[in-house]
Amino acid sequence: MEKTIAKKPSKAQVKHFLIYCLIILGGNAIAAAASAFFIIPNGLVMGGTTGVGIFVRNLLAKNGSLNAQWTDWIVNITVYTANIILFLVGAILLGKKFAAATLAGTLLYPSFMSLYTLISGGRPIVTDRLLAVIIGALIFGVGLAMVVRVGASTGGTDIPPLICHKFFGWPVSVTMWCLDACIVFLQLFVVSDVELIFCGILICLISSMVIDKLSPIGMKKTQVKIVSKKYRAIREMILSELNRGVTVLFGQTGYLKEKCFVLLTIVSNRELVKLKNKVQEIDPEAFMTISVVSEVRGRGFSSEGIRLPKELEGKDEEDLAEVPAQQPPQERSSEQP
Secondary structure (H helix, E strand, C coil): CCCCCCCCCCHHHHHHHHHHHHHHHHHHHHHHHHHHHHHCCCCCCCCHHHHHHHHHHHHHHHHCCCCHHHCCCHHHHHHHHHHHHHHHHHHHHHCHHHHHHHHHHHHHHHHHHHHHHHHHCCCCCCCCHHHHHHHHHHHHHHHHHHHHHCCCCCCHHHHHHHHHHHHHCCCHHHHHHHHHHHHHHHHHHCCCCHHHHHHHHHHHHHHHHHHHHHCCCCCCEEEEEEECCCHHHHHHHHHHCCCCCEEEEEEECCCCCCEEEEEEEEECHHHHHHHHHHHHHHCCCCEEEEEEECCCCCECCCECCCCCCHHHCCHHHHHHHHCCCCCCCCCCCCCCC
16 A cells, blocks of 8 residues: 655745745734734723723723733733634634634734733823824724735634624624624723723724725625636636636637636635635646626525536536637738739
């Protein structure tokens, strides 16, 4: 029995993985800096697990059960706890692949928050409330957009919207905004300053706008057209690994007038990164065009997807063979017979 020898990753693959890790690391570091330096020290409120931590801190402070030395750390402890609980729920309901992609964000964000709190001692960089709201929201949005843009997840309150999308088909962006708004309005039970609630809503709006601009999420999907000689392997990858539909279009190259296949598929913005990487692995010379479509309905999106039946594999080559090659038009002579 022959042993399967693992293929050594190429330098390009190692470089891509390192860049992927650095972006996730940097995104979480930037988002945590916004919370630890601008939002939390100024007594502001926000959504996400950080907002839950702020609510717990304010609740304990209101009841007088919070020791002064724990004021700066109770938010970090709550974020750790909430992220781990939501991570376990997501791993059970969304699968092992989701767990692997989310584990980094689940631990990195609260870890950076703890580091920044230790460095700053809980003191804000900017004391002006409005300026802290604007700068904090912008930086927080940039950090989250970096993580989402490479197809990863920050964990925390990203997980409930993904669960609702999987089981009920609810838009991720809408569910996420509603959840953050509920967390912000929850602060009304522990704070008397209504202005803080409006600041929290403003933080959610600004950060959401930044994320939407840098990394669109929600109902918008991505249409991809792929021209490649290795279309069969790419088509099988899209159907089996991404579980997305693919339409095979017959085409002809413009210069050499050779017959070819054009693969047309629709994927989510999170899946686009994986699709590009997989196509690059299969055929580095593949030609791809990517465009954003406003909404997609049909099998695989608003209804269940399908797998490619084994008996249909190879049928595309037979169909292509039946397509007659187009003859180039004959040039007309300028001289009359």
